[in-house]
Amino acid sequence: MDSNGGGAAQARETGTLGKLMVLLDLVTHADAPLRxxxxxxxxxxxxxxxxxxxxxxxxEGLLELDGDGRYAPGLRLLDFAARSxxxxxxxxxxxxxxxxxxxxxxxxxxxxxLRGQSIIYLDKVEGRQPVRMYSQIGNASPCYCTGVGxxxxxxxxxxxxxxxxxxxxxxxFTASTHVSAETLLAExxxxxxxxxxxxxxEHEAGICCVAAxxxxxxxxxxxxxxxxxxxxxxxxELLHQWxxxxxxxxxxxxxxxxxxxxxxx
Amino acid sequence: MDSNGGGAAQARETGTLGKLMVLLDLVTHADAPLRxxxxxxxxxxxxxxxxxxxxxxxxEGLLELDGDGRYAPGLRLLDFAARSxxxxxxxxxxxxxxxxxxxxxxxxxxxxxLRGQSIIYLDKVEGRQPVRMYSQIGNASPCYCTGVGxxxxxxxxxxxxxxxxxxxxxxxFTASTHVSAETLLAExxxxxxxxxxxxxxEHEAGICCVAAxxxxxxxxxxxxxxxxxxxxxxxxELLHQWxxxxxxxxxxxxxxxxxxxxxxx
DNA sequence: ATCGTTGTTCCATTATTTGGAACTTAATTT
DNA sequence: AAATTAAGTTCCAAATAATGGAACAACGAT
Numbered sequence: 001m002d003s004n005g006g007g008a009a010q011a012r013e014t015g016t017l018g019k020l021m022v023l024l025d026l027v028t029h030a031d032a033p034l035r036x037x038x039x040x041x042x043x044x045x046x047x048x049x050x051x052x053x054x055x056x057x058x059x060e061g062l063l064e065l066d067g068d069g070r071y072a073p074g075l076r077l078l079d080f081a082a083r084s085x086x087x088x089x090x091x092x093x094x095x096x097x098x099x100x101x102x103x104x105x106x107x108x109x110x111x112x113x114l115r116g117q118s119i120i121y122l123d124k125v126e127g128r129q130p131v132r133m134y135s136q137i138g139n140a141s142p143c144y145c146t147g148v149g150x151x152x153x154x155x156x157x158x159x160x161x162x163x164x165x166x167x168x169x170x171x172x173f174t175a176s177t178h179v180s181a182e183t184l185l186a187e188x189x190x191x192x193x194x195x196x197x198x199x200x201x202e203h204e205a206g207i208c209c210v211a212a213x214x215x216x217x218x219x220x221x222x223x224x225x226x227x228x229x230x231x232x233x234x235x236x237e238l239l240h241q242w243x244x245x246x247x248x249x250x251x252x253x254x255x256x257x258x259x260x261x262x263x264x265x
Numbered sequence: 266m267d268s269n270g271g272g273a274a275q276a277r278e279t280g281t282l283g284k285l286m287v288l289l290d291l292v293t294h295a296d297a298p299l300r301x302x303x304x305x306x307x308x309x310x311x312x313x314x315x316x317x318x319x320x321x322x323x324x325e326g327l328l329e330l331d332g333d334g335r336y337a338p339g340l341r342l343l344d345f346a347a348r349s350x351x352x353x354x355x356x357x358x359x360x361x362x363x364x365x366x367x368x369x370x371x372x373x374x375x376x377x378x379l380r381g382q383s384i385i386y387l388d389k390v391e392g393r394q395p396v397r398m399y400s401q402i403g404n405a406s407p408c409y410c411t412g413v414g415x416x417x418x419x420x421x422x423x424x425x426x427x428x429x430x431x432x433x434x435x436x437x438f439t440a441s442t443h444v445s446a447e448t449l450l451a452e453x454x455x456x457x458x459x460x461x462x463x464x465x466x467e468h469e470a471g472i473c474c475v476a477a478x479x480x481x482x483x484x485x486x487x488x489x490x491x492x493x494x495x496x497x498x499x500x501x502e503l504l505h506q507w508x509x510x511x512x513x514x515x516x517x518x519x520x521x522x523x524x525x526x527x528x529x530x
Numbered sequence: 531a532t533c534g535t536t537g538t539t540c541c542a543t544t545a546t547t548t549g550g551a552a553c554t555t556a557a558t559t560t
Numbered sequence: 561a562a563a564t565t566a567a568g569t570t571c572c573a574a575a576t577a578a579t580g581g582a583a584c585a586a587c588g589a590t
Contacts, residue, residue, distance in 0.1 A: 014321040015546060016281045016578070021325050028348040036537060046580040051538065053578090056279040060286050061380065067483025069537075073349030075378065075385045081346030082403030083293040084338030113340065115326065120340045138347030218332025280577055281547070301568065311549040316569065318547095334568080 023053055024073075027063055033070035081138060090221045091122045093256040094214070097249045098125045098225065104245055105227050107234070110136070111214075112148035113223030117168060119149040122223075144168055144184050145177045147199035147211030151224035154191040155213050161188065177202045196243040197224070198236075206231050210239045212250040216257045225250055288318055289338075292328055298335035346403060355486045356387045358521040359479070362514045363390045363490065369510055370492050372499070375401070376479075377413035378488030382433060384414040387488075409433055409449050410442045412464035412476030416489035419457040420478050426453065442467045461508040462489070463501075471496050475504045477515040481522045490515055 014021070026042050027034055034042075040050055054071060057063040061076030085091065094111050102109045108126040112119040118140040143149030144165075153161060162185075170179045178184040191197040191213075199209045211226035227242050279286070291307050292299055299307075305315055319336060322328040326341030350356065359376050367374045373391040377384040383405040408414030409430075418426060427450075435444045443449040456462045456478075464474045476491035492507050 014324050017285055017321045017325055019578095020282055021327075024345065028345050032352075037535085040536095047537080048539080048581075049579055056282045059279050060282055062286075064485065066485045072354075073345065073352070075349070075353075075380050075387070077342065077345045077349045078385055078387075078403035079380075079383075079405045080289065080293050080338065080342045082405075084340070084342045085403075087297075087338070088340075089337075115340050118344075120343055122340070122343075138343035138350075140344045140347075220329065220331045284547095302566090305567095312568080313550075313570080314548055 020053055020057060023050075024057060024062055027071050028073045028077075033066065033072040035070055039071065085122070085137070088122060089260065090216060090223075090257070093260055094225070094253045095123060095125075097252050097256070098123060101225070101227065101245060101249045102126070105242060107227050107229040110148060110209075110226045110228055111223065112141075112146070112152070112226075113221050114143060114149070114152040115140070117143055117164060119143050119146055119152065119223070121148075141203065142168075142171070144170065145173060145199070145202040147197050147209040147226040147228070148224035150184075150188060150191055150199070151197040151211040151213040151226075152222050153188050154197065155215050155222050161185070173203050174201050174205045176200050194243075195247055198239060199226070199228075200236075201231055208234055208239065210242045210246050212243070212246040214250045214253050216254070221257075225253070285318055285322060288315075289322060289327055292336050293338045293342075298331065298337040300335055304336065350387070350402070353387060354525065355481060355488075355522070358525055359490070359518045360388060360390075362517050362521070363388060366490070366492065366510060366514045367391070370507060372492050372494040375413060375474075375491045375493055376488065377406075377411070377417070377491075378486045379408060379414070379417040380405070382408055382429060384408050384411055384417065384488070386413075406468065407433075407436070409435065410438060410464070410467040412462050412474040412491040412493070413489035415449075415453060415456055415464070416462040416476040416478040416491075417487050418453050419462065420480050420487050426450070438468050439466050439470045441465050459508075460512055463504060464491070464493075465501075466496055473499055473504065475507045475511050477508070477511040479515045479518050481519075486522075490518070 023039065023043060026039060030038075036051070036054070039054070040047060043050055045053075054063065054065075058065050058071075058074070061074045064072050064074045066072060090113065091111065098109045098111055102125040108124065110121055111123040112121045119142070120140050121136050121138065124136045141149065143153055153164070156164065165181045165185060168181065168184075170177070172179050178187070187197075195212065197211045197213075199207070199211070201208050207228060208231045209226040209228040211224045213222075213224045215222050225246060227239075227246055288304070288308060291304060295303075301316070301319070304319070305312060308315055310318075319328065319330075323330050323336075323339070326339045329337050329339045331337065355378065356376060363374045363376055367390040373389065375386055376388040377386045384407070385405050386401050386403065389401045406414065408418055418429070421429065430446045430450060433446065433449075435442070437444050443452070452462075460477065462476045462478075464472070464476070466473050472493060473496045474491040474493040476489045478487075478489045480487050490511060492504075492511055
């Protein structure tokens with residue numbers, strides 16, 4: 001369902017916009033279009049206020065209201081996202097290297113960055129597999145149970161890391177998901193030392209990965225890349241072997257960023 | 266570039282939100298990240314006001330501010346869009362039929378819906394290449410020079426059509442792009458009669474398509490599906506032949522919507 | 531027909547946004 | 561290095577928009 005996806009409905013200091021974004025979050029996180037009354041219960045606002053807010057969101061195309069009075073996410077969001085994705089510098093620079101890594105290993109390669117407590121997947125390159133689960137791009141996943149997430153956390157300065165981890169609410173997706181700050185922090189330290197991370201079926205049963213951290217010098221992007229696949233095919237031994245190419249690819253991406261953005265930053 | 270993309274910066278009656286969305290449009294439509302001063306010039310607002318607005322957008326993750334003080338679209342937009350896309354009922358129902366159509370013809374198949382003056386592409390099924398989300402999905406294209414767009418327009422009641430066309434600003438993308446309301450309206454009438462539309466390299470040189478209109482009974486979705494490909498491979502004769510299967514697929518999608526959403530609407 | 535539910539509109543009160551100007555910081559020129 | 565210009569940030573009284581309670585409509589079910 002919702003997992004913890006980055007702490008949706010916190011009171012932010014962004015005035016009117018913040019309140020509207022909470023609503024947008026509510027509707028986009030729901031499993032199905034919501035009726036006015038459903039939102040009323042969830043948002044806990046006066047009817048008149050909520051009605052106007054929803055109307056504004058609909059007029060702007062951020063939400064859509066169907067013939068049965070149900071609110072769904074608006075398609076304008078797709079337009080915004082398509083632009084945001086097409087032009088993202090980090091992704092553009094990383095793409096060829098992701099492709100190389102996919103070629104070399106034959107498995108699916110991901111690029112993700114840390115935003116708040118979540119990893120947002122920026123790109124994905126997969127083999128010829130007929131199953132197209134390309135919904136992964138744009139998806140937000142928890143940072144504490146994904147390879148890319150833990151790799152990203154290993155880049156944070158001690159204090160930020162403590163703060164972030166303190167705010168996590170752990171959801172146990174599988175038997176091996178971290179459920180305490182202590183064990184997570186211990187693993188993060190280990191990852192920081194060795195320079196790569198594993199996901200041992202911590203987010204999804206049967207799926208594991210090796211990941212390496214990637215960052216831009218201006219710290220706009222703190223993230224990672226990973227090689228992901230089914231556990232029956234990817235032994236821990238194999239994953240250990242792949243740690244090297246993943247780290248190499250990560251290095252090339254960072255080098256690309258330096259060249260692209262200029263040396264002094 | 267920008268084409269005309271649906272009339273970005275109109276003064277809407279959505280209060281604070283409308284003003285912020287204009288800014289978001291500005292930044293996402295730009296070809297590169299914008300400096301504060303660039304936005305200041307484009308938006309024509311007092312510095313203090315603009316600064317607070319941008320700060321709010323950044324705090325909400327809708328924009329991002331890099332180390333050089335340049336504003337880029339925020340990654341939270343991707344998260345919203347991924348959800349909005351994954352759950353879209355129209356797309357979910359259409360997908361298997363798009364797949365069938367791709368199999369039958371071997372060419373790329375698109376699903377798009379009308380939003381304002383633009384077609385927003387909701388899905389795309391292509392040959393052996395793995396789909397890259399957002400490569401086309403989510404993109405907004407003009408309605409007057411795409412097969413899906415003209416098919417969608419043919420569904421509008423006379424009055425809405427006139428209004429919409431009256432508001433168009435025609436951009437001549439190729440030699441065959443419609444540049445006047447008269448010729449466009451004439452073709453739309455023809456399309457309404459025959460039930461399918463062509464794009465004869467009107468948006469992009471060398472690319473043509475056949476499209477059929479698709480709509481949901483509650484008129485939440487007014488759109489179309491198309492088979493698209495390079496003109497050297499797709500003769501007009503071939504496109505004429507494909508008009509039948511495209512219309513059949515469109516029919517099945519509409520039938521699927523009826524079943525899914527219930528008969529009385 | 532009546533009642534309860536759901537959705538919409540209205541308007542005085544309240545809170546937020548506005549925009550001009552003063553201020554700080556960074557970059558460029560002399 | 562000092563002076564000058566540009567770029568970015570903060571402040572606050574005035575203008576504007578959001579709020580929320582209540583009254584009003586529309587719809588379904590009994």
